[in-house]
Amino acid sequence: MTYTPRAVAGMLGISPTTLRTWDHRYGLGPSGRTEGGHRRYEQADVQVLRRMVVLTGQGVAAAAAAVLARQEPAPRASTPIGDDGSRRAQRTFLAAAERLDEPVMLDLAAKLIADHGVVSAWDSVFVPCLVRLGEQVAATGQGVEVEHMASGSVVQTLRDVPRANGPGPLAALLSCAPDEQHVLALEALGAALSEVDCQWRGLGARVPADALRDAVTRLRPAVVLIWAHRPDLAEQVPLTELGTLSIAVAGPGWEGLPLPPFVHRPASLTDAVRLVLDHV
Incomplete structure (x- = not known):
């Protein structure tokens, strides 16, 4: 999939003039061409420009931002939590759930995802805790409010993970x-x-x-x-x-x-x- 300069400017919320300037001064232009010779932006070009928009919006000088924008962002680390860390996190989360302490659950869930990634946090902490709370409800008929607030905290934290919003399949x-x-x-x-x-x-x-x-x-x-x-x-x-x-x-x-x-x-x-x- 390729994009015209006008389409890219509209996608990124910048003017066509800015797009042309970044192309002429910093080489952040389209890399594809149609059969008729018209230049077209490819998805990788748009991702570079999107990083350029973010960096300049943060106050980075345009020339420096262009250098940084060309660098691929480092992949997000996903590291195992470990048995000891998992048990500690589960104890903390379950204790907060019993107190209906939503802020603590939200803070812990967000930290686990930030430090270890969604998959590790899900497998090592969220699932074991939610399974245990569900089993308690099934066995005693009590604690539905605890289970609901705990699962709601996990859902809210998962939804806070930034969504990919660039062009692409x-x-x-x-x-x-x-x-x-x-x-x-x-x-x-x-x-x-x-x-x-x-x-x-x-x-x-x-x-x-x-x-x-x-x-x-x-x-x-x-x-x-x-x-x-x-x-x-x-x-x-x-x-x-x-x-x-x-x-x-x-x-x-x-x-x-x-x-x-x-x-x-x-x-x-x-x-x-x-x-x-x-x-x-």
Whole structure:
């Protein structure tokens, strides 16, 4: 996909004159050409310009910003939390949940993601804590408010991960099965995709089959992933009617169900992210 100078200026919120100046003075111009010889900006060119806009907006001199903008941003580190760190974080999070101390849960969740990345925080702390709180509710019938506030804190923190907003292909469309209301795992996958600069869209909970088919037709994502936590919900998904795109399913609802050979079933959040990256 390529873009005209006018389209790029509009995307970045700068004037065409500024775009031409950056091209002439700093070499931040389009690298592609049409068959007729017209220069066109490619996606990589736009990403460089987007960094240029951010840097100059932060007060960096244009010449220095142009040098920095050409440098690829360092990939976001994702480091294991470790058993001791995981246990400490779980104790802190669970204690805050019991007190209904939302600020502490939000601060801890944000720090875990900032220090270790979404996948590590999800696997090592968020999932064990939420599973334990859910088991307590199931066993005693009490503590629903604790579980809801804890899961809400995790959702809010995941949604705070900056989304990729530049031009480029839609990597993934994330959807719940019809009548499925559990969206937390999809929020985690979306945040993890944002960390690796993948464009994604989420349809949320209880997506009717017709709505899912329409969204797939309109958006044409590289991967469609549908979550279901019960088999009766998973069976409502029209897998064979979603076209020839790469389709994936996740959640315990798919266990034991026969799946078409073209359907992927990632076993973990890491596998789901890798699946999307492989298809972009």
